[in-house]
Amino acid sequence: MTSSSPEIIQTINLAVAIIKKSQRTVALTGAGISTHSGIPDFRSPGIGLWNRFQPMEVASLSAFRHNPEQFYTWLHPLAIQMLTAQPNPAHIALAKLQNAGYISTIITQNIDGLHSRAGAENVLEVHGTLGTLTCTNCYRQVSSTLIMEDYINHCTIPHCQVCGSILKPDVILYEEQLPIKTWIKAEEASKNCELMLVVGTSLEVMPSAKLPIQAIDQGAKLIILNNAVTFMDVRADVVIRADVAEILPQIMNEVMNTSNIPTKY
Numbered sequence: 001m002t003s004s005s006p007e008i009i010q011t012i013n014l015a016v017a018i019i020k021k022s023q024r025t026v027a028l029t030g031a032g033i034s035t036h037s038g039i040p041d042f043r044s045p046g047i048g049l050w051n052r053f054q055p056m057e058v059a060s061l062s063a064f065r066h067n068p069e070q071f072y073t074w075l076h077p078l079a080i081q082m083l084t085a086q087p088n089p090a091h092i093a094l095a096k097l098q099n100a101g102y103i104s105t106i107i108t109q110n111i112d113g114l115h116s117r118a119g120a121e122n123v124l125e126v127h128g129t130l131g132t133l134t135c136t137n138c139y140r141q142v143s144s145t146l147i148m149e150d151y152i153n154h155c156t157i158p159h160c161q162v163c164g165s166i167l168k169p170d171v172i173l174y175e176e177q178l179p180i181k182t183w184i185k186a187e188e189a190s191k192n193c194e195l196m197l198v199v200g201t202s203l204e205v206m207p208s209a210k211l212p213i214q215a216i217d218q219g220a221k222l223i224i225l226n227n228a229v230t231f232m233d234v235r236a237d238v239v240i241r242a243d244v245a246e247i248l249p250q251i252m253n254e255v256m257n258t259s260n261i262p263t264k265y
């Protein structure tokens with residue numbers, strides 16, 4: 001299905017009508033929205049990082065504690081990609097929709113910070129972020145912009161400037177719980193929305209995959225924009241199986257071409 005086929009134009013029109021009608025829309029995003037920014041989907045067959053590494057051996061909390069050097073060696077190519085990546089048209093379209101009042105909250109499973117860098121606000125990063133690090137000893141939190149430069153350039157392990165202990169990126173590793181305050185906000189937003197817009201996620205990772213269920217159980221509409229099938233497709237009002245970086249800007253343009261702008265959240 002191409003972006004100009006009659007079928008997809010029809011589904012886009014339907015999605016646009018639902019977005020324009022909704023007063024509280026929550027977007028839930030995943031790896032698929034960042035692949036056009038050059039960030040690989042961890043779980044894609046063939047290219048997924050997990051295919052080349054045993055995640056529990058490098059990216060679990062216990063692995064980090066026992067062997068932070070190995071963790072930072074594993075993270076290095078991914079960190080370079082994420083910290084130098086630029087938002088793509090899908091991130092920008094979502095931010096524009098939010099700035100215009102059509103989206104209240106963006107819940108993302110991504111750790112790349114690209115929604116914020118595209119101009120989005122109220123972004124709930126339920127899997128944490130590579131944008132900050134926390135000291136494993138004194139819990140001081142620092143921004144990655146300054147501290148990661150040495151690591152990016154020389155693969156030097158980042159240490160706390162106050163107590164000298166190793167810093168851990170604020171990304172959620174295996175064996176770690178999701179950031180509880182962020183997660184509670186994500187659940188509340190999902191339960192209280194009129195529309196959930198799922199973008200670029202196959203909804204394979206729990207517990208984030210539960211959020212659309214919580215939304216529609218409370219009567220919300222559901223739009224799924226993803227290039228692969230999801231287990232929630234059968235319950236969605238609209239499913240657009242296409243490239244998000246191509247389709248989301250189209251949807252944004254159609255939604256914004258209206259005199260019926262809602263009150264900003």
Ligand SMILES: [Zn+2]
Binds near residue numbers: 135
């Ligand atoms: Zn410290």
